[in-house]
Every structure is written in C-alpha cells, then in structure tokens.
Amino acid sequence: GDPQAAEAARARQNALTKPPGSLGRLEALATFMAAWHGTDRPVINKAQALVFAGNHGICAQGVNPYPQDVTAQMVANFEAGGAAINQLCRANGADLSVVALDLDRPTGDFTEGPAMSEAETLAAMNRGAAAVDPGADVLILGEMGIGNSTIAAALAAAIFGGDVARWVGPGTGADAEGLKRKVDVIERGLARHDGLKGNAPALLAALGGREQAAICGAVLAARAACIPVILDGFICTAAVAPLHGASPALLDHCLAGHVSAEPGHRLLLEAMGKEPVLSFDMRLGEGSGAALALGILRAALECHNGMATFGEAGVSEA
Amino acid sequence: GDPQAAEAARARQNALTKPPGSLGRLEALATFMAAWHGTDRPVINKAQALVFAGNHGICAQGVNPYPQDVTAQMVANFEAGGAAINQLCRANGADLSVVALDLDRPTGDFTEGPAMSEAETLAAMNRGAAAVDPGADVLILGEMGIGNSTIAAALAAAIFGGDVARWVGPGTGADAEGLKRKVDVIERGLARHDGLKGNAPALLAALGGREQAAICGAVLAARAACIPVILDGFICTAAVAPLHGASPALLDHCLAGHVSAEPGHRLLLEAMGKEPVLSFDMRLGEGSGAALALGILRAALECHNGMATFGEAGVSEA
Structure with a gap:
C-alpha cells in the first residue's frame, strides 16, 4: 500500500463532521482502501x-x-x-x-x-x-x-x-x-x-x-x-x-x-x-x-468521500 | 409479531440451497422481519x-x-x-x-x-x-x-x-x-x-x-x-x-x-x-x-426471497 495516501485519508477522516474516531472501523476501512488504491479518495466503481x-x-x-x-x-x-x-x-x-x-x-x-x-x-x-x-x-x-x-x-x-x-x-x-x-x-x-x-x-x-x-x-x-x-x-x-x-x-x-x-x-x-x-x-x-x-x-467509502468537513459545514469544533 | 409467519419463514430458510442454519444471523433477521410483517416473504420497499x-x-x-x-x-x-x-x-x-x-x-x-x-x-x-x-x-x-x-x-x-x-x-x-x-x-x-x-x-x-x-x-x-x-x-x-x-x-x-x-x-x-x-x-x-x-x-431478505430451494435448483440434500 501507499503510506502517503493512507496518511492523507486519515487526515481527511479527522476533518469530517464527527468526533475524531467516532466512525470506528469504518475509518480504518477507508484508510485501508486509500493505501491500496494510492489515493486519499478511493472509490469502488467495479x-x-x-x-x-x-x-x-x-x-x-x-x-x-x-x-x-x-x-x-x-x-x-x-x-x-x-x-x-x-x-x-x-x-x-x-x-x-x-x-x-x-x-x-x-x-x-x-x-x-x-x-x-x-x-x-x-x-x-x-x-x-x-x-x-x-x-x-x-x-x-x-x-x-x-x-x-x-x-x-x-x-x-x-x-x-x-x-x-x-x-x-x-x-x-x-x-x-x-x-x-x-x-x-x-x-x-x-x-x-x-x-x-x-x-x-x-x-x-x-x-x-x-x-x-x-x-x-x-x-x-x-x-x-x-x-x-x-x-x-x-x-x-x-x-x-x-x-x-x-x-x-x-x-x-x-x-x-x-x-x-x-x-x-x-x-x-x-x-x-x-x-x-x-x-x-x-x-x-x-x-x-x-x-x-x-x-x-x-458504506465506509460513502462516508469518507461524501461527508462535509467541519470547515465546509460551518460546524464548531470542540 | 405473527408466530405463524415466522414459522413459515423458518421452514422456507430450511428449504433453501444451503446447509440448514449456514446463513447464521441472516436467517434469524429474515424470520424476525417475517413475524412483524405478518408474511413469510417480507420485503423492504420503504x-x-x-x-x-x-x-x-x-x-x-x-x-x-x-x-x-x-x-x-x-x-x-x-x-x-x-x-x-x-x-x-x-x-x-x-x-x-x-x-x-x-x-x-x-x-x-x-x-x-x-x-x-x-x-x-x-x-x-x-x-x-x-x-x-x-x-x-x-x-x-x-x-x-x-x-x-x-x-x-x-x-x-x-x-x-x-x-x-x-x-x-x-x-x-x-x-x-x-x-x-x-x-x-x-x-x-x-x-x-x-x-x-x-x-x-x-x-x-x-x-x-x-x-x-x-x-x-x-x-x-x-x-x-x-x-x-x-x-x-x-x-x-x-x-x-x-x-x-x-x-x-x-x-x-x-x-x-x-x-x-x-x-x-x-x-x-x-x-x-x-x-x-x-x-x-x-x-x-x-x-x-x-x-x-x-x-x-x-441482504438477509434478498437471500430469503431470492434463493432457490433444493427442489427448485435440483440440488441433492445430505
């Protein structure tokens, strides 16, 4: 896998409108896919x-x-x-x-x-x-x-x-x-x-x-x-x-x-x-x-790609 | 729930082309839905x-x-x-x-x-x-x-x-x-x-x-x-x-x-x-x-409703 893509995916997960880590293993699955697809925004078309x-x-x-x-x-x-x-x-x-x-x-x-x-x-x-x-x-x-x-x-x-x-x-x-x-x-x-x-x-x-x-x-x-x-x-x-x-x-x-x-x-x-x-x-x-x-x-990738970040949504962070 | 519908759903599960019980909790979920929908073939349209x-x-x-x-x-x-x-x-x-x-x-x-x-x-x-x-x-x-x-x-x-x-x-x-x-x-x-x-x-x-x-x-x-x-x-x-x-x-x-x-x-x-x-x-x-x-x-209901029975598929039972 590509560690840079995984790191970028992890950074995106931490910016999405949810407490960090609160999507549990869905977050890890998105990062896993990012590593193997070599992109911070992995998708499943096929x-x-x-x-x-x-x-x-x-x-x-x-x-x-x-x-x-x-x-x-x-x-x-x-x-x-x-x-x-x-x-x-x-x-x-x-x-x-x-x-x-x-x-x-x-x-x-x-x-x-x-x-x-x-x-x-x-x-x-x-x-x-x-x-x-x-x-x-x-x-x-x-x-x-x-x-x-x-x-x-x-x-x-x-x-x-x-x-x-x-x-x-x-x-x-x-x-x-x-x-x-x-x-x-x-x-x-x-x-x-x-x-x-x-x-x-x-x-x-x-x-x-x-x-x-x-x-x-x-x-x-x-x-x-x-x-x-x-x-x-x-x-x-x-x-x-x-x-x-x-x-x-x-x-x-x-x-x-x-x-x-x-x-x-x-x-x-x-x-x-x-x-x-x-x-x-x-x-x-x-x-x-x-x-x-x-x-x-x-579902993990839908959340990863589809959610708004705190900045995009205008939601206050803790 | 309707116990007769649940029983009919259970009987259907046992006739489908798989060892009995081998879909695990998917079988129980189908039976649960059958009981509350009052039919042996529950579906989720909405x-x-x-x-x-x-x-x-x-x-x-x-x-x-x-x-x-x-x-x-x-x-x-x-x-x-x-x-x-x-x-x-x-x-x-x-x-x-x-x-x-x-x-x-x-x-x-x-x-x-x-x-x-x-x-x-x-x-x-x-x-x-x-x-x-x-x-x-x-x-x-x-x-x-x-x-x-x-x-x-x-x-x-x-x-x-x-x-x-x-x-x-x-x-x-x-x-x-x-x-x-x-x-x-x-x-x-x-x-x-x-x-x-x-x-x-x-x-x-x-x-x-x-x-x-x-x-x-x-x-x-x-x-x-x-x-x-x-x-x-x-x-x-x-x-x-x-x-x-x-x-x-x-x-x-x-x-x-x-x-x-x-x-x-x-x-x-x-x-x-x-x-x-x-x-x-x-x-x-x-x-x-x-x-x-x-x-x-x-997924549980797709299996329940969509699978063939042993009889329909011509598959031998144990």
Whole structure:
C-alpha cells in the first residue's frame, strides 16, 4: 500500500463532521482502501466476485455427508442465480463469476499420495490469476467444493500446527463420528506430506484443492494490480494459509470479510493477524461473508468521500 | 409479531440451497422481519430513517466539550447532506428526515428540577409518533443533541441501577475530569428524581430530553403499525430504557443495530436482552449504526426471497 495516501485519508477522516474516531472501523476501512488504491479518495466503481469450485479425492474417506455431485449442482445454481452468493452480490453491487475447475476430475486422495501434480497446481493457480479483472476496485473471493472443509483444516494444520482437532469443525454437517474421521484423515495426510510449510505450491499440490490453488493465484494477481481482496470464511482463509506460510506480508491487501461459525476460523484469523469485518455465525462459503462485508466497505467509502468537513459545514469544533 | 409467519419463514430458510442454519444471523433477521410483517416473504420497499435533535439544560454543568450551538449546526449539516447519516442512508436506501425539537429552548437542568413538564414530554412523544410513516417497512432511529450522553447514562442508571460510573463514558470526548463531572451530575439528578422506574413519561420528564421522548413516541407508533425498528447506539438505546422499565415486551419489534464503543452500551444491551447486529467501534450517534445495519437486513431478505430451494435448483440434500 501507499503510506502517503493512507496518511492523507486519515487526515481527511479527522476533518469530517464527527468526533475524531467516532466512525470506528469504518475509518480504518477507508484508510485501508486509500493505501491500496494510492489515493486519499478511493472509490469502488467495479467490485468483482470470483467463486472457484473443485472436487476432492478425499471424499473417498467419507468426510462429507453430501454427494460430490453437489459441487456441480451448486455451480449450476450459481449460474442460474439461485444461491446465496447471487443475492448477496446483487444486494451489494458485485459482478459474480463462477470458475468450475475440472469438476469431473477430482484431485487425488491426500492420504494416498499428493492431491495434485505440480503442473495441475500451477494450472489452477493460473486459472485463478487469469480470472481477476485488472480493472476491479475490490475483489471478493469464495469457493465451493464438497469435502473442502477437510482440505482447509489440513492446510491450516500444516501451516500453523497444534492439535489437528483444533482446526476441524462440522463443515456442511459432520456429526461427532464425522469429526473424528476428519481428524484421522488429516493426521494421516500430514504424516505423509511433511516439511512443506514454506513452499506454497508444494503444499497446495500435496494437500490440494484446485479451488485453493486458484484462490492463491487470484490473491497474488490482485496484489500485483493493487486490488484489495475480501476473503470469505474458513475454507477461503485456509486456502491462502500457504501464502502466509511463505510470507505473511503477501496478504497485507486482504481483509477478512467475516469470522464464520466453523470453529477453526477464529483461530486461523488470530494466527494470521486479521480482524474480521463481520461476525454473523455464517458458515456457508461461496464468498457469502465476503460479499456481505462489501456492503460495509461501500458504506465506509460513502462516508469518507461524501461527508462535509467541519470547515465546509460551518460546524464548531470542540 | 405473527408466530405463524415466522414459522413459515423458518421452514422456507430450511428449504433453501444451503446447509440448514449456514446463513447464521441472516436467517434469524429474515424470520424476525417475517413475524412483524405478518408474511413469510417480507420485503423492504420503504425504509424510513428519523433523526431527532434536542438541546439540554444539563450542559450548564459542563458535561460536554462542544458548545450547544453544534446541535443546530449539525441539523443544518443533516439538511445539507453532509453528515455520516446522510451517506449511510443513501448507501443503504433509507429516506432520512430530521426533526429538530425546540432547539432554541433547551430542557431544564435535571440537577435543579425536572427537565421537562408533563405537557412538554407528551408533546415531544407525539412529535416522534407523528413523524413515523405508517407505510414504512422498517424504521431507523437516531439522535443528535450536545450533552445527551449524560441524559442517556442517567436514564440507563435510573432503570437498571448499579454504580452510575458503569453507565458513563466519554461521549463526544470527555476526559477523566469530564467523566467524574458526568457521574456527579447524574448522581445528583437521580437523588432528586427517585422512584420513577415504572413510569416512562414521568422518567422522561424528570431526566429529559425531547429527542429521547420523541424516540419513545416513534417506537410506540411503529409498534402499533407493526413496523420493525432498528435502534442506534448508546443514546438511542437508553432513550427507550424507560419503555423497557414499563414493560420489556414493548421493545420486541426493535433490533439493536450495533453495539457502540461507548462502554455503557454493551451493558445496556445485555440488560435489555438485545444482541447487536454489528460491532464496529462506532460512537457517533445520528442513527449511523442503525443505518449501517439496514444494509445487513436488506441482504438477509434478498437471500430469503431470492434463493432457490433444493427442489427448485435440483440440488441433492445430505
């Protein structure tokens, strides 16, 4: 980000007709946008939302109660406009694109080998990068993939360590037995694929997920274009954990749109030093929490750009 | 509210293309709106925002660093479109009206006598009630009045008791000395006006605030018209504490839009059993937190009404 633009935005906030600091985090969001847009008056003309979808060999281990067909069915639902993310993008003015990544060719089961080859991993990262509109003023990221809360917990555990159980939650609806199965599957995966923490592409290849690799590619492409990113919930945040493992600063342009009800998400955000915009007990994915946070970001910029200063309004200061 | 409409809305939420409960509090907000609109498909066509402004004799005790003229200056700023509430109402589609209540005739200093006569109190309540548009689908309430964080703390302490210091915060910018002065002023006020807890109009008259009385009038008028209300921060919430003292159920149609940085607000919401929609460290008043929450409420209804069901979308259930 541009520290001079951020400083100028902060000075403007202190001149607006309100007690200094009284817009709370809305002020910090405006300053964040100023830094990444390189101007004291950042605006959102074009908000892009990208949802990446993938299928996962790990489903062979019985980690999810839904059949894998649901991934393609939900992609069709996104394309028909019937999902939550469609409504949230419309409500908050984001252009939604869905990128289905080889759904008929699930990744490998990471308990038996790497989820993806290096070539597959890089191809998915490139798909993610290529999907980013360089003219976007903000990028919302989301995902869909039956079984991918197991992928997320595996990535989080690989980067941040500790008991695997800390990172495992019910996802779309695992019961106590399902949770134990997820923990066991992840422990076996981590034992097989060890020592990859600093190597983001290798870690993505090992534990997988095409949508996770695509999210990393999109985050890096957005960074190169100075486009601020709003991350979604546990799975989206865990997808970029490998980038954090390589260098935490790679995520400085990323906001956490919300903290989800999936218990590992709060831990993950704390480990990554990200304060979520919203806390709403959501646990849907699809980018839904990030799209909801876009409305807050828009409101922050409306205040920042639209309010009068004390001088302009003729209001006395304290 | 209408329990049958709420039940039908809940059934619809469980049929939508998402794991049950995965939209978190958005689901509860949709059900809340269904109950008060008496339909399983509530919509917000018209959102009204009302900001009531008043001046306070208590300012003679030096409880606020800003001059009282700022109340009228900020009303002019609202009318010119330069304040935060203007931007937030535009961003979230609310029609804003500002009602200035006899600004050139501040209430009495409650340490020396009642703030208002009974007739003045009822007139202000009636002004509030008359300002409510009976065709509104949701009502956002806010206030402006130099010195009114002292009024708010006095009302909260009168209803919920405990150390006065628990209810006193910096408001627009009191320092440590200012806080002590506020506590002392309120203790003297409460000693003078005792035993009014169950009598809302008498309590409003004693401790005052025309804008507090107007907010109570508007809340009751909205209740009669089954219009859900979004309350703003500490001062707006404390304004309706006298109604809670009379009967907590009088506030069942009210959401807490946010929890403010003013320390008494969290205590007040806990005492009133209200979970805030947002927590954003805001402390501006004007209805700003309530108007921000309107965007979330709109998003909740967009999901509720716009999403496909599993059957409609042909998505397999678990």
